[in-house]
Amino acid sequence: MNAFQASLPLTLDFEVGAIRRMGDKVAPFGTKVFLMVDPFLEGSEWVAQVTASFIERGIEYLEFYDIVPNPRHTTIDRAVDQVLRAGCDVVVAMGGGSAIDSAKAVAFVAVHGGNCWDYTERLGEEVRRPQRRGLPLLVVPTTSGTGTEATPFAVINNPELGLKCAIVNPFIYPDVALIDPQILVSKPPKLTALTAVDTFCHALEAYISIHCTPWVEMVALQAIRLFAANAQRCVEHGTDLEARANMAFASTLGGMAIAGAGVTVSHALGQPLGAMTDAPHGGTVAASTPHVIRWTLPVAAEKFATVAGILCPETLGLSVNERAERLPVILEQLFTTLGVTDTFCSYGLRPEQVDEFAHTVWTSFNQDLACHPKPINNQEEVAAIVRMCF
Ligand SMILES: NC(=O)c1ccc[n+]([C@@H]2O[C@H](COP(=O)([O-])OP(=O)(O)OC[C@H]3O[C@@H](n4cnc5c(N)ncnc54)[C@H](O)[C@@H]3O)[C@@H](O)[C@H]2O)c1
């Protein structure tokens, strides 16, 4: 076995009703919370449960609801300003990946100063990479998709530059994640499907990454098994708490997998597509995945065959290469069944934009391209892959 390292520097607390313990979890970290909440939760019993737990412990809190999908750098900077002016010493986030990524950035920048955009990775630009933690951060994910509760990434959108880039820093993990399947029940079928597909893509991309380790392989394959058994159940029976809990676990495992091995081409293409079009993250990633697999075959044939075997056990009698070749079709059918059918075209990317788009991918998501098992050497090769996806 090759040498490897694995680290998960946070406490995970999975339980129905876990959010009622938020006050107890916050108490060791501070006394004044900046509570960043996804606007869909405004006025909900879930926020009431969390704020009641603060009051019980004598913890003050300031609420902030100004969060949009594909979170804006300006919103994050505004939130940092409020944290500093109010003297908050802990950040708590409840929401989807956009809310939690915003909170990761807020907690970090509140301590290290300046604007959040200066901390995002961009090829050839000066990037701030502090090697110390920010404010304590506790999170409650409300989507089962990004796994951001278990990653050292925060993805930020800069519409003025037309770019979406990520802070990548081991010091931005949350301290605690409370994962409460009750909050996932309100997710409508479409959002459930889009976020589940994001989880699947994290697991697949980390598994085929050149940085995959035995640890990553274990968590990625378990995430794929849980996705296979529960995604459709969550879409069709949104109140099935067991399926919701299993998908939440898959999402966290997917986060752990990309924390260890990174994502690859589908995310490198999907993130800037999300910035250009404001399309939902899971859909932008899914749009290229079957094409990218076809292009990558046979470099990762054995791994693709393993995934095909999990998703479609009927293929287990086939040879490794036959099974691997089936994977793009299996995924096209599965994504269609789940209702995730958008393409680069339907999201509004036009063929004449391909070169400019490839330039953005090459400069903003070079780290992800570098994880792909089939090497990508320049912007022209990125453009060729994008054309293939049309
Ligand atoms: N940091 C990471 O490791 C990482 C990994 C993958 C993706 N991302 C980023 O995360 C963002 C996507 O996050 P997301 O897919 O969780 O979606 P999201 O946070 O953007 O939310 C999408 C929509 O769903 C709503 N919503 C959230 N939870 C809900 C619930 N339980 N019920 C009803 N509505 C709900 C939100 O209000 C929002 O309108 C993107 O910006 C993406 O780039 C980050």
Ligand SMILES: [Fe+2]
């Ligand atoms: Fe993702």
